[in-house]
Amino acid sequence: MRKVLAIALCALTRTARDRKALLLFLLMPMILIGILGSALKGLMGDGKINPFDVLLVNEDVPARPPLPAGAPAAALDQLPVFDFGKLLADDVLGSDEVRKIIRVTPATDLEAAKSDVAAGKAVAVIYVPSTFTADALAARPATVQVLSDPGRPTQAEMVAHVVSGFTAAVTSGTLQSRILNPRPVQGGGDQGGNSLLPGSAGAMPRDAIPRITEVASGARNVSAMQYYAAAMAIMFMLMTAFSRAGDIITEREDGTLARVLVSPTSKATVLAGQILGSVALVLAQFIILMLGTRFLFGVYWGEPLPALLLGTAFALAAAGIGTAAASILRDPRAADASVGLVGTIFAALSGSMFPLYIFPDGLKTVARFIPNYWALQGFLDQMAGLGQNSLWLPVSILALIGVATAAAGAWRLASR
Amino acid sequence: MPVLQVHNVVKRFGEAEAVRGVSFEVRRGESFGLLGPNGAGKSTTISMICGLLQPNEGEIIVAGMNVRRNPLAVKRIMGVVPQDVALYPTLSARENLAFWGTMYGLSGRELRARIDEALQIVSLADRQKERIDTYSGGMKRRINIAASLLHRPQVLIMDEPTVGIDPQSRSNILKTVKRLNGEKGITVVYTSHYMEEVEFLCQRVAIIDHGKLIAQGTLDEVRRLAGSQTAVHLKVKDPDEALVAALSRVPGVRQARREDGSVIALVSEAAETLAPLMATISAAGKRVTGVEVEEPNLETVFLHLTGRALRD
Numbered sequence: 004m005r006k007v008l009a010i011a012l013c014a015l016t017r018t019a020r021d022r023k024a025l026l027l028f029l030l031m032p033m034i035l036i037g038i039l040g041s042a043l044k045g046l047m048g049d050g051k052i053n054p055f056d057v058l059l060v061n062e063d064v065p066a067r068p069p070l071p072a073g074a075p076a077a078a079l080d081q082l083p084v085f086d087f088g089k090l091l092a093d094d095v096l097g098s099d100e101v102r103k104i105i106r107v108t109p110a111t112d113l114e115a116a117k118s119d120v121a122a123g124k125a126v127a128v129i130y131v132p133s134t135f136t137a138d139a140l141a142a143r144p145a146t147v148q149v150l151s152d153p154g155r156p157t158q159a160e161m162v163a164h165v166v167s168g169f170t171a172a173v174t175s176g177t178l179q180s181r182i183l184n185p186r187p188v189q190g191g192g193d194q195g196g197n198s199l200l201p202g203s204a205g206a207m208p209r210d211a212i213p214r215i216t217e218v219a220s221g222a223r224n225v226s227a228m229q230y231y232a233a234a235m236a237i238m239f240m241l242m243t244a245f246s247r248a249g250d251i252i253t254e255r256e257d258g259t260l261a262r263v264l265v266s267p268t269s270k271a272t273v274l275a276g277q278i279l280g281s282v283a284l285v286l287a288q289f290i291i292l293m294l295g296t297r298f299l300f301g302v303y304w305g306e307p308l309p310a311l312l313l314g315t316a317f318a319l320a321a322a323g324i325g326t327a328a329a330s331i332l333r334d335p336r337a338a339d340a341s342v343g344l345v346g347t348i349f350a351a352l353s354g355s356m357f358p359l360y361i362f363p364d365g366l367k368t369v370a371r372f373i374p375n376y377w378a379l380q381g382f383l384d385q386m387a388g389l390g391q392n393s394l395w396l397p398v399s400i401l402a403l404i405g406v407a408t409a410a411a412g413a414w415r416l417a418s419r
Numbered sequence: 420m421p422v423l424q425v426h427n428v429v430k431r432f433g434e435a436e437a438v439r440g441v442s443f444e445v446r447r448g449e450s451f452g453l454l455g456p457n458g459a460g461k462s463t464t465i466s467m468i469c470g471l472l473q474p475n476e477g478e479i480i481v482a483g484m485n486v487r488r489n490p491l492a493v494k495r496i497m498g499v500v501p502q503d504v505a506l507y508p509t510l511s512a513r514e515n516l517a518f519w520g521t522m523y524g525l526s527g528r529e530l531r532a533r534i535d536e537a538l539q540i541v542s543l544a545d546r547q548k549e550r551i552d553t554y555s556g557g558m559k560r561r562i563n564i565a566a567s568l569l570h571r572p573q574v575l576i577m578d579e580p581t582v583g584i585d586p587q588s589r590s591n592i593l594k595t596v597k598r599l600n601g602e603k604g605i606t607v608v609y610t611s612h613y614m615e616e617v618e619f620l621c622q623r624v625a626i627i628d629h630g631k632l633i634a635q636g637t638l639d640e641v642r643r644l645a646g647s648q649t650a651v652h653l654k655v656k657d658p659d660e661a662l663v664a665a666l667s668r669v670p671g672v673r674q675a676r677r678e679d680g681s682v683i684a685l686v687s688e689a690a691e692t693l694a695p696l697m698a699t700i701s702a703a704g705k706r707v708t709g710v711e712v713e714e715p716n717l718e719t720v721f722l723h724l725t726g727r728a729l730r731d
Contacts, residue, residue, distance in 0.1 A: 006521060
């Protein structure tokens with residue numbers, strides 16, 4: 004382990020003494036963040052989130068659960084009637100907390116509502132189909148559609164989060180179970196919200212409503228400065244990882260790698276040290292950029308620990324890709340060229356240069372195959388205050404990319 | 420008792436055979452020279468001894484251990500000075516030595532003491548905090564050697580450690596190596612295409628050319644392979660093949676060849692042959708502008724065995 008750390012520390016020290024690298028990987032992104040964040044402030048907003056409009060087209064028809072097998076038809080009248088569409092409209096979207104952020108306006112014509120969204124009159128339209136309650140009670144797939152304005156991803160994400168939390172509770176059966184079998188409440192207070200289900204055995208319990216209020220109250224828009232802080236940090240972190248690929252190739256050329264290998268040090272130790280050095284270098288760069296943008300430009304990166312976790316996951320992915328590049332490229336000059344080329348292409352395709360929502364659908368699909376995309380979405384979600392639920396997917400994908408590419412690169416390097 | 424045994428080693432790179440059945444032994448405590456022109460197979464042989472390359476055939480034994488089967492154990496007792504300066508230029512000499520010492524398993528107080536010792540050996544203790552990229556070529560070469568001494572190796576492999584440096588630094592390095600071998604008893608395997616270095620350092624020598632050993636033994640044994648031949652370098656204006664042929668027929672001349680603006684004649688007795696050689700040149704209508712007589716050495720041995728100069 005001491006040898007692994009020594010190899011990693013050696014890589015860190017050499018980079019720290021390389022003025023050109025420091026200028027390129029620390030000063031350059033800070034300058035770009037300052038320029039882009041200031042220049043595009045008018046287009047992307049200043050970070051505050053204001054209440055926004057959403058249209059609700061609720062065509063849902065109240066329904067009873069299906070009769071248990073063998074039960075007489077007359078027993079149907081004894082079953083309670085559910086109306087999940089109304090529940091969504093009144094108890095969820097109509098709750099005080101949500102109404103602070105989302106202004107819901109009922110609508111009847113879905114096509115007209117879509118046109119209003121396209122015209123920018125509302126952020127999204129929520130469409131509850133007529134069979135929603137019946138499908139949910141019969142354990143068939145039941146969905147509520149959210150059709151949103153791609154130009155306002157944060158608000159759209161909030162609406163989607165609210166609706167998906169509700170539909171998950173409905174389709175899993177937990178909501179109906181809680182309505183029919185309410186928990187006793189200490190002090191005998193009110194157990195639920197509106198009693199809106201004629202013939203129902205119970206009322207809607209407040210604690211059965213998905214925890215949407217936290218999402219809504221914590222949410223904020225992402226400013227241009229925040230957007231480009233994350234975007235540029237990601238772009239330059241990948242470039243740093245590629246420059247490490249160049250370092251590894253240079254070590255092979257100048258004989259230092261061979262010298263390590265004639266010492267009693269295994270190839271596995273050398274590779275582990277090199278990969279650890281890359282991860283540590285990229286992570287150090289991220290921390291410096293995060294702190295630098297925080298103090299220079301007031302960029303809020305979300306809660307520190309989730310942001311650090313995302314940064315670590317991306318550092319792993321970038322280091323893995325850098326290791327794989329080192330195993331493919333044979334010339335340090337080719338690695339130098341690829342620093343700019345691959346870094347720029349990845350950045351452009353993943354939304355680091357222009358916001359992804361202005362991309363056509365095909366490019367949006369391509370972006371999902373690039374690690375930068377997952378890192379950027381992860382950081383934007385944390386900056387928007389979407390909480391830890393939105394953290395695990397990007398962290399898992401980035402860690403997976405990192406482990407897979409590092410393993411492939413290490414295998415190729417070891418077999419050379 | 421041999422500390423290094425190389426048995427019938429073959430190394431191929433695709434169709435090309437870089438090393439073709441090389442065998443030699445190095446005794447404990449001796450200084451052994453591996454001499455040959457560039458591209459002869461010296462570095463490939465060294466790379467196989469170090470475990471960097473695997474031979475296609477044959478085996479290499481170091482201190483009783485097979486390099487292929489016990490690579491890490493062999494590497495612990497072997498120091499390697501690579502042909503190129505393999506150091507990190509932006510780290511100081513001391514930082515470099517600390518890194519390489521760690522690679523050999525040293526740490527803490529022991530590592531610090533070994534670094535001090537190595538710096539003393541190469542006489543660079545006073546410059547230890549300076550970055551390698553501020554060093555002269557000779558100083559870099561000395562730190563390159565110091566890095567291979569930290570773990571006190573039993574066998575020191577030196578692959579052309581003086582390439583591209585000034586004569587003063589070269590002399591300093593040669594004296595250091597001689598001291599390591601003589602005073603500390605380190606077995607040295609020294610490759611070079613400078614025969615004077617090998618003659619200065621080594622007790623025994625092997626000559627390699629085109630991947631094959633063409634001679635080996637003590638310095639005297641190898642010198643005797645060329646008989647008592649002396650090389651007479653005759654500087655002649657515009658030498659031609661007809662002149663070379665005429666010189667080859669002079670009694671006492673074993674071989675004559677043209678090289679740049681000279682003709683080199685290998686003779687048994689220089690004193691007796693010199694006058695007929697000069698007369699032959701005059702008879703051919705040529706003029707001699709200089710004469711140099713070279714007593715038998717490894718260069719003449721190589722010339723005798725291959726018909727080429729060592730540095731061709």
